[in-house]
Amino acid sequence: MADLMLLGLFDNVETTADVIDDVRDLGVSDAQLEVLSNIPYPAKFFGLKTPGLMFWPFVFGGAILGALVAYFITFITPDLYPIHVGGQELTPVPPTAIMFFEFISLFSMLGAFIGFLLQNRFPILVREMYDELITDGYIGVQVQIEESVAEQVIGVFEKHHAHKINRELASEFKPQGIRHLFFWGAVAGGGLVVMLVPLLVSYEKIPLPWINKMNQTVVVGYQEGPRLAAPEEAVPFQGPRLIAGQPGTEPLEATESSIARGAALFQLHCAICHGETAQGDGPLSGYYTADHGFPVGVPALAGKGYPGSYIFEVVTNGRVGQTDDGTEFIKMPSLVENVSPGDTWDIINYINSLDAE
Numbered sequence: 200m201a202d203l204m205l206l207g208l209f210d211n212v213e214t215t216a217d218v219i220d221d222v223r224d225l226g227v228s229d230a231q232l233e234v235l236s237n238i239p240y241p242a243k244f245f246g247l248k249t250p251g252l253m254f255w256p257f258v259f260g261g262a263i264l265g266a267l268v269a270y271f272i273t274f275i276t277p278d279l280y281p282i283h284v285g286g287q288e289l290t291p292v293p294p295t296a297i298m299f300f301e302f303i304s305l306f307s308m309l310g311a312f313i314g315f316l317l318q319n320r321f322p323i324l325v326r327e328m329y330d331e332l333i334t335d336g337y338i339g340v341q342v343q344i345e346e347s348v349a350e351q352v353i354g355v356f357e358k359h360h361a362h363k364i365n366r367e368l369a370s371e372f373k374p375q376g377i378r379h380l381f382f383w384g385a386v387a388g389g390g391l392v393v394m395l396v397p398l399l400v401s402y403e404k405i406p407l408p409w410i411n412k413m414n415q416t417v418v419v420g421y422q423e424g425p426r427l428a429a430p431e432e433a434v435p436f437q438g439p440r441l442i443a444g445q446p447g448t449e450p451l452e453a454t455e456s457s458i459a460r461g462a463a464l465f466q467l468h469c470a471i472c473h474g475e476t477a478q479g480d481g482p483l484s485g486y487y488t489a490d491h492g493f494p495v496g497v498p499a500l501a502g503k504g505y506p507g508s509y510i511f512e513v514v515t516n517g518r519v520g521q522t523d524d525g526t527e528f529i530k531m532p533s534l535v536e537n538v539s540p541g542d543t544w545d546i547i548n549y550i551n552s553l554d555a556e
């Protein structure tokens with residue numbers, strides 16, 4: 200068991216190299232030897248081997264980690280929260296390839312960097328057998344040996360005129376291993392927390408009120424109640440319904456299917472007043488009498504030959520009447536919110552396909 204630490208101080212490189220040769224002859228291995236100096240001499244100056252750095256496992260490990268992260272972002276999250284945009288695949292190939300490239304590059308660089316630090320035994324967390332003379336330019340040869348060999352090593356130091364020899368118990372110098380494990384464990388743990396906290400916030404596992412106002416926004420899905428009325432200034436996506444009092448859209452051709460659609464829509468929106476076949480005899484028509492201020496009643500529409508643009512305008516604006524004292528009242532409500540321009544043309548085709556009875 201190695202239980203003594205010796206430090207001999209020498210004033211030049213050649214002597215130090217000779218000392219190391221002689222100490223080696225005593226059966227001391229390179230692992231027990233350490234050269235301390237204030238100038239970073241290459242190890243080969245002292246006949247020591249430069250420890251070869253092994254990067255590829257770190258680079259390779261980093262690349263695999265990067266690929267996993269890219270896989271998570273490009274395959275797993277879009278599957279968990281699917282948003283289909285423009286008929287695209289959830290994981291389209293070109294951007295996915297870019298993500299993989301980026302993450303693999305980034306993480307292999309990170310791996311190489313961490314590997315470099317690890318292999319250089321960063322950070323030094325233990326006390327080294329330091330002597331202030333080293334700062335003044337002396338070179339220290341530190342040897343860790345069993346007590347039985349100590350005298351021989353000291354003999355070598357003295358033979359080469361060591362400026363000073365320090366000896367201490369090796370048990371004073373704990374190995375770095377455990378401390379390193381703690382250090383890198385703490386770094387990894389800290390990194391994990393730094394990565395997890397934003398995720399927890401964005402998935403609202405940790406709700407921060409100022410981050411996301413989305414949950415306070417009223418969202419009304421398509422045909423989900425309550426339907427909100429369009430704002431006053433809103434223009435339908437087909438464009439304005441009426442331009443200068445005329446339909447803003449082209450009539451639809453009176454095909455069989457258009458008339459069939461029109462029939463169904465007419466039953467839905469108009470028949471309650473105008474009657475199933477537009478004879479002016481719907482269930483509500485009984486109410487539209489002169490007594491209630493409707494001298495005309497509900498007019499028949501079938502066989503009248505009204506131009507499409509006329510019907511279109513009435514459906515859009517409705518009909519407003521006036522009482523004798525001039526107050527306005529609704530005779531036929533505007534159905535602009537209920538019937539789209541296309542549907543209106545279907546209804547018109549249906550009306551024009553009917554004959555008066």
Ligand code: HEC
Pocket residue numbers: 465468469470471472473483487493495496497498500505509510513514518530531532534538546
């Ligand atoms: C709530 C009852 C009611 C509904 C629903 C209704 N109308 Fe009317 N409509 C009337 C009344 C009442 C008049 C007569 C207005 C007047 O006296 O000027 C009328 C007038 C009309 C006129 C003018 C007729 C003319 O002789 O000048 C047309 C065209 C018309 N409606 C089409 C429609 C169409 C198409 C629908 C369905 C999309 C519809 N209406 C839905 C009550 C209704």
